[in-house]
Amino acid sequence: MSERIQRRRTRQATDDASASELTSTHRAAKAVDYDAILDEIDSVLEADAEEYVRSFVQKGGQ
């Protein structure tokens, strides 16, 4: 048996301040700062969203 499964998984957010709160059953109740999340990625997202999504054409797989 692998030793990896002996390691206890921690149900914790990386944000220490909210860690205890996040282990309660209302973890997600704390409002997420979506503006900050979007600010982080907007600079790398393609400017023309419509064209980018249209260009995403894949071959059918399994």
Added chain:
Amino acid sequence: MAIIGTETEYGILAPDEPAADPEVLSAAVVDSYPGPGTPSLAETHNRVLGNGARLYVDHGHPEYSTPETTNAADATAHDLAGDAIVLRAAAEASRRLGVRLKLFKNNTDGKGSSYGFHENYLLSRALEWESIVDALPTFLVTRVVFTGAGRVGLGTHGDSAEYQLSQRADFFERVSGLDTTANRGLVNTRDEPHARPSRWRRLHVIAGDANRSPYATWLKLATASLSLAALEAGFTPPGRLADPVAAFRTVSRDLSVRAALPLVGGGTASAIDLQRRHRDACAAYLATAEFAEGDEVVREWSEVLDDLDRDPASTADRLDWTAKLGLLEAVRERQGLAWDAPRVAQLDLAWADLDASASPFSALERAGRLVRWIEPAAVAEAVAGPPTDTRAFARGHLVANHPDAVVAATWDSVHVRDSRGRIHNLRMSEPLGHARGSIDVSATIDRLCADWDAASAGRAAASDYTARS
């Protein structure tokens, strides 16, 4: 003990060269992975890596198959290792080709094509196949409440821009079948165990979504492997969906997770109810048997179902579909966007982008809004080396440490050339054999071949003796 592996077909795009041939791009990704692995041949682009995994091109996608693992936590670490490996390979391919490359862990382009995330579970050949076909469709359809990766778009071509739980639900047309690329069946009947067929059968599950959330991947693999073990031991939950294919779409479109699903013999039950019945069967099974992570699986499974029952949004720290829905609802509200706004579709696609700087999933993870379930060190370990408790250990050792001797490698054998030029077929028909401790990692290739040949001769003599006695 469970034996689990996953296969992921990644979406691939060269944003500045959208007409580039995906076969060429995928081949470049496979060829460019700089880590230890067998060479990529021009015709096949199929490599076995030093961590025991397989990296290859399939239907115009780079595909990664994890090595065999014995529990869901290891399988999830190796699944995430696949993401890291193809990302690294794509960066290298991008440099070689001189074009930007993007890789996506999702299951549809929203334009009619779907590509898979497949789970493999080895089952005892003694298990009646009929009992699998009987119980599995209900399980696979109703688990979507926690395995869904979330998708903007209904129908194979995304004709209506609304949100649904699963990216795969619209691409299944029958309850069981052999095909994987068209007319897909919820229960796939392919039976290639890549192991001694008299003892093993491989269950190839093709109906699942590819999750970004490691917790969702873990829960998907853990609940399935535990349910199969329970089924194997005769713990069969009551309740069968009357029309699993229709119910797959119903469950996927039901954001309230409360839909009443018609059952065989009359009556209805919700997806959560039916999952609880499977959970109960597993709990009863665990009272009679040891199963790695078993209690933890039942605890997490129960909590997710209770949380979904109370308020699906309360699972946004663990599950892809609720985390993505929370983000998209916030964006829609703030920017006054309809579901069919290009910005919404772009964020849905970006969720699956393996580039951490471009994915809102990764941004949420960095902000500590998602549970940290698999330690980064476990993923790094899975990139670097094979699991220690299956034959993947011997495969990975040979590929990583005797690269010049390995002529060919498959799941159940490695052909190596000794120093005198003689080819040896090192067969590994037992998935739980050839683990760490059963192979001398300091031995020369000649010594390894001699030991292996002697052990095979011993086994042959023993079975010959058994056959005659």
